[in-house]
Amino acid sequence: MQTPGELSITVRSYRASDRQACQRLFLEGLIGGRIAEGDAGSDIDAIDAHYMADEGSRFWVAEVPDAAGVPLVVGMVGVLTHQEGTAEIRRLRVDEQFRRRGIGTALMEQAVRFCQENNYLRIILDTYMDRDPAIKLFEKFQFRHGRTRKTEAKDLLYFYLDLYGRRVPEGE
Template identity: 30%
Template sequence: MAPYHIRKYQEIHRQWVLGLFSQGMIEHVPTTFRHILKLPQTLVLLLGGPLALFLVSGSWLLALMAGLALLAALRFLAKYPWTEYVANSLHTDMRDITKSYFSDSGSCFWVAECEGQVVGTVGALPVKEPTLRKPQLELLHLSVSSEHRGQGIAKALVRTVLQFARDQDYSEVVLGTSSLQHSALALYQNMGFQKTGQYFNSMINRLIAVHIVQLTYRFPSAQVSQAPGQRGDL
C-alpha cells in the first residue's frame, strides 16, 4: 500500500479534485437505479404499463418497446439527482475552491495525495445560520477514488476535519448524505456522528424515496477546552 499525505488544497489540484468529485457522484447511479426498480410503484408501472398497452393494441412488440422506454426513463431519473448536485456544486462552492474555502480562517479544503495524484478530498465550511446557538462546521465533498478505498483515507480526512473544528473552537460538525450511501453512513456513525434527522431535498428525491440523512458530531466541552498538545486522540 503506497503512502498518502493529507495537505491543504492548492490551485494545482483543481482538475484532480473536480474529476474525483464528479466521478464519485456518478458512481452512485447504479445503486440508485436498483433502488428505484425495487419500489412498489415502479413494479406496478413496469408490469402494468406494458400489459395495459398490449391489451389495448394487441402488440407484444409495442408493449416490449414501452417497457424498454420506461427503463430508460427510470435510468435517467436515477442519474438526475447526482448530475444536478454536481452541476449545482460547480456553480457554487466548487466554482472557486480557493475563494470559497480559504477566504476566512474558519473554513478549509484538503486533498489526500498518493504518488503525486489526488486520491481523496474533503471540505469544511461554517454553517451561517443566525438562529444557531452553537458554532457549527459543515463537512462537505468527502470523496476517495475507487482504487484507493479500504486504506483508511476517508477516515483520515474526516479526522482532519474534526481536528480543524476543535482547533477553531466549533461545537459541532454537521453533514448531510444520501440514504443510499451506506458505506459513508457506516463510516460517519462509527466515528461518532449521530443521526439528527432526515429530509427530501427535492421533488425528485421524494419521488424516488431517497432521503438526505443529517448527521452531527458533538464535541464534549472538556475536549473543546483542552490545550492543543492534548488534542491528538482522534
C-alpha cells in the same frame, strides 16, 4: 514501516494546482451523474474563494504516490463555517479505486481536528441513503443521525457531532 499493499497517505491543504483533480473527484461522486437537488456545485469551481479565504473554513486533498512515486490526488474534503459555533463538512470524496484503504478516515480526522482547533461546538454533514461506506465512516467518528429528508431522487440523511470537549484519538 509500510507493509506490502499499505498506502502512504498524505493529507495536505488544497492548492490551485489540485483544481482539476478535485473537479474529477466531485463529478465521479455524483449519484446518477447528476448534481443533487439544491446543490449548484459552484464551490468546486472556486475552492479558494469558498474554503480558503476565511479562517474558519478549509479544504484538503489526500495524496498517494503512483507507481513512479509521483503524488496522485485521490481524495478531498472541505469544512465551511455554517453558522456561529457550527462547521459543515462537505465534499468528502475518495477515488473509487482507493476506497477502503484509510483515505476517508485520514480526511475525516483532519476535518474534525480542524473543527476542534477552531473551537466549533458542532459539526454537521449530510449524505444520501445509498452511501453505506460514508455512513459507516460517520458512525466511526461518532456522528449521530439527526433527521432524514425525502428528495425526488433519494433520502438525504443529516448527521451531527457535538464537540464539547471531545478529542479525536490519533490513528482512529
